[in-house]
Amino acid sequence: MEKLVSSWFNNKTLPQSYIFPPETRPGNHVIPRCNTIPVVDLSKALAYERTAVVQQILEASHEFGFFQVINHGVSENLVNDTMNVFKEFFELPAEDKAGIYSEDLKRPCRLYTSSPNFNSEKVHLWRDSLRHPCHPLKECIKIWPPKPTRYREIVAAYSIEAKKLGLRILELLSEGLGLGSGFFGNKLSESTVLSLNHYPPCPDPSLTLGVSKHCDPNLLTILLQGDVYGLQVLKDGEWIGVEPLHNAFVVNIGHQLEPI
Incomplete structure (x- = not known):
């Protein structure tokens, strides 16, 4: 538990073990936000514009490997409640999280730091x-954090x-x-x-990273970015910042779908 960044970050300087080499650290370079990243209005797929939406998704997947979706059917209240309960979890006292913290890679539900x-x-x-894990839900829910109570x-x-959104x-x-269908x-x-990342305030964000560059190995990643800027993607050899959109999800095409 003492390794968790959220357990010790207050009033601390950045430890040497968190300082990346000069060639991989972000520095003070400001990544421009990109407003050309495709935004797909899924409500149009329910009407006569379905063919156009399908084509937009295909083109975005091929050109960018990701896109944002709006009017996706997940209620804004549920999204807000989810963000709040995640925040509440990381604000719990250490003793309430101790039973979930584990360095055992085989443990299905685990809290850990870094990687x-x-x-x-x-x-x-x-x-x-x-x-x-979230499937099968009735079994997996038994091993989820018991606190916060909700x-x-x-x-x-x-x-x-x-999951409904991903299947859609x-x-x-x-x-x-x-x-073919299905x-x-x-x-x-x-x-x-479900993978939840928590990034406490950093004393010097120019020297470290929250997540290193990577590709997702799965079919799809449905990312709830919230209203916080920080997500960056690589396109044509250049890093671009993903502009947070209100009540939107970022959809990332994983390795299993890369051939498209």
Whole structure:
């Protein structure tokens, strides 16, 4: 528990173990926000513009590998409740999180810091993470954090809606690729995992990273960015900042769908 950044970051200077080499640290360079990143209005897929929405998703997936979705059907109240309960979790006293903290990579529900390879990595990431499975929901919910008391109820509702959204997007992709309805259903999209990253205020963000550059290995990542700027993506060799949109989700095409 003492390794969690959120347990010791107050009034501290940045430890050497969190300082990245000059060639990989962000420095003071300001990444411009990009307003050309595709934004897909999913409500139009329910009307006569469905074909256009399918084409927009295909083009965004091919050119950027990600896009944002609005009018996605997940209620704003649920999104806000979810963000609040996540915040409440990380604000819990250490003793209320102790039973979830684990360095055991095989443990399905675990709270850890930096990355699963904390003990072997050369430089640590400035983040704490909570990760747990969401399928099958009735079984998985039993191992989720018991506190805050409303965590399980709210996150269960959120995971159901997020999965519906993912399946909806996969169905549109399947339609556009000519693969037929339900191609990505069943086992291909059955597994869902929630990964929650918490980034406490950093004494010198120019020297460290919250998340290092990476590609997601799965089919889709449905990312709730909130209203906080910080997400960056690589396109044509250049990093661009993703402009946070109110009540939007960022959809990232994972390795399994990269051929599209």
